[in-house]
Amino acid sequence: MTTKKKIFKIALIVIGVGLLIGGGVGYYMFNKPARDVQNTETDFSYQASEIVNEYLSDPKKANDKYLDEAGNSKVLEISGTVAEISEDFNNQKVILLKAEGDKAGVSCTFTAETNASTQNIQIGDQTTIKGVIRSGASFDADLDMYENVIIEKSDIVTTK
């Protein structure tokens, strides 16, 4: 009788703890924060021209290599010449890295936290920017123009 009660009690505790852990994991997953791109290890480092040309020569293969099904795509470090500096509707700085004579460049969007890193950047500077790739470069026949590689959650890579 007492053993039965004991077993019942233990089982109840185990189930209770299981539910708590399960619920906790579920709650954490539901509320998990967005990926911290800057603290994610860099997957590839390129010159702006290299990734642009890779996309222009075989976009399907490049998408396969860089894009992730859940949107957690590859983290890249792109080096190149600053061709344009602008700001988007969300007050985020946008730096275009594009080599002279290239058909497209790499458009890098910063964040509220990293905007300040662009303060001393000027057109013509050589710099390296780390961010997550969102889409590749291509010629769009409807727009009748080349589209840039898109990198977001960017920050300037400081030489250590």
Next chain:
Amino acid sequence: MKKTIFTTLATVAIILTSFTASAQKLVSSNTHFKFFSSTPAENIEANNYKAVGTIETGTGEIVFSVPMQSFEFEKALMQEHFNSKKFLDTKTNPKSKLIGKITNLNQINFGKDGSYPADIVGDLTLNGVTNPVKEKATITIKGGKVALSSKLNVTLNDYKIAFSSGKPSTNIAKTVEVTVHAAY
């Protein structure tokens, strides 16, 4: 005589400049696409600032190319659902596209400041599925700068985006609202 020649030349010059001014391709890379879904369970919002658009002022042709992985959600899990094969399959279809034409182009004066309602007829390609769309937009011209804003309703089922069961099926609206802003 000299005066007449001068006047004629001046008139031709003015006509030529106004013609080139009224028939040009405007490009916008400063855009904002907002996706908004409302159900009794919750409101879901996602923002995208990386679309590129063009307006051909001579023909009224409008194009937007939207990089789908640039939609940013408050919750990471929602963003992953959105990108997944079950929803928008953004790895296979990294961009969605709107190709349209302004049908009341004669009522829009790109050379004069003002706010003009525009009727747009075209095709929207989302998740690899193309459907005809008919939307209203507002074109604003201020100091020679052109801006466009619009609100469209997208029925997810039309684009083979459907959740048959589980939380997403109850928490995502069948028709979502997409707000567009573009500065050219």
